[in-house]
Amino acid sequence: MSTPTLDKAAGHSDALDAAEAGAGHLITITMRVRRFNPEVSDTVEWVDYQFPIDPKERVLDALHKIKWELDGTLTFRRSCAHGICGSDAMRINGRNRLACKTLIKDLNPEKPITVEPIKGLTVLKDLIVDMDPFFQAYRDVMPFLITKGNEPTRERLQSAEDRERFDDTTKCILCAACTSSCPVFWNDGQYFGPAAIVNAHRFIFDSRDEGGEQRLEILNDKDGVWRCRTTFNCTDACPRGIEVTKAIQEVKRALITRRF
Numbered sequence: 001m002s003t004p005t006l007d008k009a010a011g012h013s014d015a016l017d018a019a020e021a022g023a024g025h026l027i028t029i030t031m032r033v034r035r036f037n038p039e040v041s042d043t044v045e046w047v048d049y050q051f052p053i054d055p056k057e058r059v060l061d062a063l064h065k066i067k068w069e070l071d072g073t074l075t076f077r078r079s080c081a082h083g084i085c086g087s088d089a090m091r092i093n094g095r096n097r098l099a100c101k102t103l104i105k106d107l108n109p110e111k112p113i114t115v116e117p118i119k120g121l122t123v124l125k126d127l128i129v130d131m132d133p134f135f136q137a138y139r140d141v142m143p144f145l146i147t148k149g150n151e152p153t154r155e156r157l158q159s160a161e162d163r164e165r166f167d168d169t170t171k172c173i174l175c176a177a178c179t180s181s182c183p184v185f186w187n188d189g190q191y192f193g194p195a196a197i198v199n200a201h202r203f204i205f206d207s208r209d210e211g212g213e214q215r216l217e218i219l220n221d222k223d224g225v226w227r228c229r230t231t232f233n234c235t236d237a238c239p240r241g242i243e244v245t246k247a248i249q250e251v252k253r254a255l256i257t258r259r260f
Contacts, residue, residue: 025054027052027053027054027055027104027109028050028051028053029050029051029053029062029109030112030113031062031063031112031113032046032048032049032114032115033066033074033114033115033126033127034115034116035047036123036125037075037126038124038125046114049071051065051066051070053065053104054104055103055105055109056103056105057103057104058101058103058104059092059099059102059115060078060088060102062104062113063115074126075127075128076090077127077128078100080100081100083100083101085173086098086173086174086175087175088100089118089176089180089239090115090116090127091114091115091118092107092113092115093107093108093113095237096177096178096180096237097177097237097239098177098239099115101239115127118176118177118180118181119186120180120182120186121133121176121180121189129180131176133189134174134179134193134195135174137179137192137193137195137196138174138195138196140192141192141196141200141219142203142214142218143199143203145203145206146203146214147208147209147210158206159207165206165207166201166205168242168246168247169198169205171242172195172199172202172240172242173239173240174195175239176195177237178193178194178195178198178233178234178237179193179195180237181234181237182194182234183229183233184227184228188223190223191227192221192223192224192227194228194245194248197225197251198242200215200218200219201250203215204251205250205254216251216255216258226252228248228252230245232245234248
């Protein structure tokens with residue numbers, strides 16, 4: 001296990017002096033990253049990176065520091081860096097989290113901070129996984145408004161109470177943290193997964209939508225909602241605080257009663 005370090009002797013004296021002058025108290029952390037590059041080797045290795053950082057910074061900032069100053073070959077996804085796009089979901093200290101929302105100080109930085117890709121999806125390189133199966137399940141539940149008849153001449157009205165019915169599941173950012181924390185999905189990638197069911201829920205319970213029966217039939221499949229074992233991993237993993245397990249149970253209930 002190699003250990004790249006960032007220190008003044010390595011030619012970063014000016015940058016470190018500036019950081020120390022403009023930042024708060026810096027601590028030295030060890031970030032242990034799972035590395036995999038199929039173009040180089042089929043072997044997975046863990047690499048330790050040691051460097052100073054403000055504990056109030058985020059894991060994403062630490063990954064940027066590694067990539068920009070220690071090892072430019074490190075590969076990961078990120079975009080908005082504000083917990084909205086969902087692209088930087090990864091396993092941090094064994095839990096699915098968004099790197100842009102996870103503070104270093106909340107991770108017991110006295111010990112190595114482990115970072116690895118989310119589980120259940122094929123790793124393409126380092127922290128990047130193949131998201132195609134995840135998004136295919138999302139598309140399969142028809143995550144869009146289905147209506148019949150002529151287009152209305154004005155917006156489709158909805159009461160505040162009707163809107164509240166599915167408000168929780170509108171918060172999904174498709175980060176895959178819930179789906180890739182599910183043991184059923186780990187063992188069988190054919191399962192639709194929590195995120196797809198959450199997005200089906202968002203429209204099944206929308207009073208303006210007329211495609212609820214179609215979605216319920218899709219989720220009544222052997223790879224649908226009945227595969228859920230109610231472990232609550234998905235709810236615990238959701239960075240948006242969605243009650244994922246509750247939404248799945250409501251879809252199951254709708255399948256039995258056909259009331260939604």
